[in-house]
Every structure is written in structure tokens, then in C-alpha cells.
Amino acid sequence: MGLNAGALRRVGVTVAQIWKDSDVSLEPLKGRKVAIIGYGSQGRAWALNIRDSGVDVVVGLRPGGKSWELATKDGFEPKPIPEAAKEGDVIAMLIPDMAQPEIYEKYVEPNLHEGNALVFAHGFNIHYGLIKPPKNVDVIMVAPKSPGPKVREAFLSGRGVPALVAVHQDYTGKAWDLVLALAKALGCTRAGVIKTTFKEETESDLIGEQTVLVGGLMELLKKGFENLVELGYQPEVAYFEAINEAKLIMDLIWQYGFYGMLLRVSDTAKYGGLTVGPKVIDEHVKENMKKASERVISGEFAKEWVEEYKKGMPTLKELMEKVKEHQAEKVGKELRKLMGLEE
Structure with a gap:
């Protein structure tokens, strides 16, 4: 095995x-x-x-x-x-x-x-x-x-x-x-x-994409960016703090796990993260995840997506444009150019 x-x-x-x-x-x-x-x-x-x-x-x-x-x-x-x-x-x-x-x-x-x-x-x-x-x-x-x-x-x-x-x-x-x-x-x-099984792979994949990997993670980063900007911090600083550094943390989690990541950040980051994180991403968020998961399991999401595709994906195109025009994306694009990550 x-x-x-x-x-x-x-x-x-x-x-x-x-x-x-x-x-x-x-x-x-x-x-x-x-x-x-x-x-x-x-x-x-x-x-x-x-x-x-x-x-x-x-x-x-x-x-x-x-x-x-x-x-x-x-x-x-x-x-x-x-x-x-x-x-x-x-x-x-x-x-x-x-x-x-x-x-x-x-x-x-x-x-x-x-x-x-x-x-x-x-x-x-x-x-x-x-x-x-x-x-x-x-x-x-x-x-x-x-x-x-x-x-x-x-x-x-x-x-x-x-x-x-x-x-x-x-x-x-x-x-x-x-x-x-x-x-x-x-x-x-x-x-x-x-x-x-085909059932487990399909449903877990869709639920993971929607609640964490694409949907949940992107919304968390966007909201973190927006919060910092609304508090008066420079958008460039907000981008680095709420979005750019997320990759560094995810790399540590990927390689070492949650606990291993915590061993590699400051004690201040550990204490703040462990005490405040659960208050931000709380049981209410988990309940929202469960509701989204139920739509996948019931087939409701699949039906909606098939209908959207047949219509030419107007909702998806509109949502993609909103992401493209978001301040975090515009600021990030310029910063990625400065760092040599994007032409």
C-alpha cells in the first residue's frame, strides 16, 4: 500500500x-x-x-x-x-x-x-x-x-x-x-x-473548487485586500500583505503542513493567526460551505452550469469581467510586472 x-x-x-x-x-x-x-x-x-x-x-x-x-x-x-x-x-x-x-x-x-x-x-x-x-x-x-x-x-x-x-x-x-x-x-x-469513485471524485472536486481553491480562496484574498484599502492603507501594501504573501504561506503548508508552517512563522503571526483566524472564518462560513456542497451533491449546480454553458456563458463572462476590473487585480498586475512575474 x-x-x-x-x-x-x-x-x-x-x-x-x-x-x-x-x-x-x-x-x-x-x-x-x-x-x-x-x-x-x-x-x-x-x-x-x-x-x-x-x-x-x-x-x-x-x-x-x-x-x-x-x-x-x-x-x-x-x-x-x-x-x-x-x-x-x-x-x-x-x-x-x-x-x-x-x-x-x-x-x-x-x-x-x-x-x-x-x-x-x-x-x-x-x-x-x-x-x-x-x-x-x-x-x-x-x-x-x-x-x-x-x-x-x-x-x-x-x-x-x-x-x-x-x-x-x-x-x-x-x-x-x-x-x-x-x-x-x-x-x-x-x-x-x-x-x-466517480461520485466522490466529482463531488469533492467541485466542492473544493467552489468553497476553497477558486471561490473561497479568491474571495478571502479580495476581502482581505478591500479591508486594508478601506482602512486607509496603500493598495500596493495591501496587495503584498493580503494576496502576494498568501503564496509563501501556501508553499509552507504544501511542504510542511499546518503545524510545520506555524513553526516557520513568527510567534506574533502564530498567536494572532490562531486566535483571530477562527473568528473571521467561523462556523457561519462553514455552514455556507455546507449549503454550497448540498447544491453539488443534489446535482443542482451541475444543472445550473449546463444551462449556463448552453446560453453562451453570459453570467460567467460578466463575473470574469468584474474580477478583471477589481482594484486588486489592477494593482497586482503592475506589481507583478515590477517583480518580473508578468510581461
Whole structure:
């Protein structure tokens, strides 16, 4: 199982099922062709890593676009999506979530064969029923917990990024062997892959994005910036204190955990943070998080997002523009230029 599972159990931590590199084999991929549908952030990393692991890869794209040119430069001979899907024994859907149902219905489903495997990097479309595969194929997921470029970067450095793995449909009886082989080919088993379900991966991912990683974190930083400016402090100073330094703290948490981070900041920061933080991010905030989580679990958010997408995403465009025009973004852009972080 790896990752010091025994030690974790001894201190009362529930341990998920985890596989490491030595636990799995590439054998299930031998003699099989992996069709990568899409060549964006994840698609490019998947295609390159899997090819470098010695597996036969074909890339399926819409002809004539930038992705087609990039895949060609990377040494692939891309093919139109229907052709790639027809050739592939294992078809990885790595285009954006909202584009997947239409592409699947038009180009992938008609070219599926009995015993094929459909692979996803996120469970959204399967979990919410937007894609309904036939019963005679395996449906599996490898969800790297990192953007595609980092998946590739880690692979090239001899490391890997962790991933979640799941089987939604095991027609062949060998779906788990296949999903673990794919995770190994991606380099993810070098770090460790965790067994999950499409439901758990989808819902936890959406809840995490909305309440913490994108929504919650950005709103916390914005409100912190606004508070300092409204108190009369210079916007540039406010940006450094409330936003820029957040990365430094997150880096410490990423590397050392909460307690390890606290050991590396001043006693004043420790005392102030531990006594005031819970008064700012209190149980009321947690209740709001639970309400947002309930909308994900019930499917209400998915329904809203699908309708928004079909309308051309007017609400999203409006909200993006508001972020772009926020004072923190304008001040930050200038400061990032000064620091050489942005052109």
C-alpha cells in the first residue's frame, strides 16, 4: 500500500487504498492503442507521458487547429476524432467537460467496440449522466491532482503527481488492472494513486473548487485586500500583505503542513493567526460551505452550469469581467510586472 500506511493507522488516521509504482504493471497496456481525444493541458501531458512509457498512442483532434500543429511538432500524427476513436482500444476523453457530451455522441460512441475502455480525467459527465456509455465497455478514471503541465514536468524529472483512480463500469473484469497501468504510464504511481469513485471524485472536486481553491480562496484574498484599502492603507501594501504573501504561506503548508508552517512563522503571526483566524472564518462560513456542497451533491449546480454553458456563458463572462476590473487585480498586475512575474 505504501505511504507509511501502518504508521498512519497507529495514530488513528483512516487510510485509503493506495498503489505505488512497484505495485502495478504496464502489462495491461501491451498490444493496446491509447487514443487521446484533445491536446490541451491534460491531453498533451497524457499523450507525451504515455508514449514515453512505451505505449502506442494516437491523438484525435479537430483538423487544422493550433492543437493539431502542436501535436505534429511533438512528433505525433494526429487524426480526426472519429478515426482516432476507431483505432483506439483505450479512448481518453481529455477535452473540456462541457464539450465532451457532444463530441462523444457524434464522434466517439459510433466508433466504440466491445471491450474498449473509456477513460476520463474527471467524473463530471459520467456522474451526472451527461454521457451514458454502452454496457459492453469499461469506464475508468485517472484524475491527476495537478494541471497538465505539472504532470509532464514531474514525469520528466523522474517524479510524478498523485492521482485518484476509479472504475465506474468493469465489463471486461480487468478494468482495475487497466486503470492502474494507465496511472503508471502517466507517472502518477511514482507519487501514489488513491482508490475512489466517480461520485466522490466529482463531488469533492467541485466542492473544493467552489468553497476553497477558486471561490473561497479568491474571495478571502479580495476581502482581505478591500479591508486594508478601506482602512486607509496603500493598495500596493495591501496587495503584498493580503494576496502576494498568501503564496509563501501556501508553499509552507504544501511542504510542511499546518503545524510545520506555524513553526516557520513568527510567534506574533502564530498567536494572532490562531486566535483571530477562527473568528473571521467561523462556523457561519462553514455552514455556507455546507449549503454550497448540498447544491453539488443534489446535482443542482451541475444543472445550473449546463444551462449556463448552453446560453453562451453570459453570467460567467460578466463575473470574469468584474474580477478583471477589481482594484486588486489592477494593482497586482503592475506589481507583478515590477517583480518580473508578468510581461
